[in-house]
Amino acid sequence: MRKKLVAGNWKMNGSLRQNEVLLSDISAAVPGLTCEVAVFPPYPYLAQSQLALAGSGVALGAQSVSEYTQGAFTGEVSASMLAEFGCRYVLLGHSERRGLFGETDAVVAAKFEAAQKAGLIPVLCLGETLAERESGSTMAVVARQLSSVLDRSGVGAMVSAVVAYEPVWAIGTGMTASPAQAQEVHAAIRAQVAVLDAGVAEGLCILYGGSVKPQNAEELFGQADIDGGLIGGAALVADDFLKICLAAS
Numbered sequence: 001m002r003k004k005l006v007a008g009n010w011k012m013n014g015s016l017r018q019n020e021v022l023l024s025d026i027s028a029a030v031p032g033l034t035c036e037v038a039v040f041p042p043y044p045y046l047a048q049s050q051l052a053l054a055g056s057g058v059a060l061g062a063q064s065v066s067e068y069t070q071g072a073f074t075g076e077v078s079a080s081m082l083a084e085f086g087c088r089y090v091l092l093g094h095s096e097r098r099g100l101f102g103e104t105d106a107v108v109a110a111k112f113e114a115a116q117k118a119g120l121i122p123v124l125c126l127g128e129t130l131a132e133r134e135s136g137s138t139m140a141v142v143a144r145q146l147s148s149v150l151d152r153s154g155v156g157a158m159v160s161a162v163v164a165y166e167p168v169w170a171i172g173t174g175m176t177a178s179p180a181q182a183q184e185v186h187a188a189i190r191a192q193v194a195v196l197d198a199g200v201a202e203g204l205c206i207l208y209g210g211s212v213k214p215q216n217a218e219e220l221f222g223q224a225d226i227d228g229g230l231i232g233g234a235a236l237v238a239d240d241f242l243k244i245c246l247a248a249s
Helices: 017-030 043-053 079-084 093-099 105-117 130-134 138-153 157-159 179-196 198-203 214-221 237-247
Strands: 005-009 035-038 058-061 087-093 121-126 161-163 205-208 227-232
Touching: 005 161, 005 205, 005 237, 017 035, 017 043, 017 237, 035 087, 043 058, 079 105, 087 105, 105 121, 105 138, 105 157, 121 138, 130 138, 138 157, 138 179, 157 179, 157 198, 161 179, 179 198, 179 205, 179 214, 214 227, 214 237, 227 237
Parallel strands: 005 035, 005 227, 035 058, 058 087, 087 121, 121 161, 161 205, 205 227
Antiparallel strands: none
């Protein structure tokens, strides 16, 4: 049986003081949970988070990574650097990286490969815009995004990866895919992997992200192919985040 995972993406939020309180509250509550918990702070706070989470059971992740290992790439951060700071996970292909910063499917696939070579677990984000949803192309968009990674790294790479379905129209908008809508896409993602390897597909952790709240988490996580959540705004409020973790547990 797949273990549930709840991952908190802080995006470009936080301060040393705010982080101290948030990390302390989360760490204190984790022993009572049965799901895995991870947090993804901005790069400057990785050292603080690494120290604060030591021995807590909360996993640390980064919000992106370079596809390059080292060199003259000003402003970039390599996968090996993230590993040195105790990161277990790294987000890849988040819609904000794709939409605001022009990351293509090919770039995301290259970053996926670089992350795994450094021993990190990629959390591969997939999702469609509102226009794509309304035009009926959701499945084609998600399949294309996933295929770019499968074609480059092979289905075996998904054994050490997580997938997150995040409909772009539901991120930070207050709109949420219905449990049935989310389940339909999650099932399609698992089926696409199963065509290549049914065993890998069965073990693949697939998260839902997009305005997950304490009020809707339990119903979303109760779907057959939804294995937890990638949480945005609610991850910045300890009480809300922990209630979502309880729903996954």
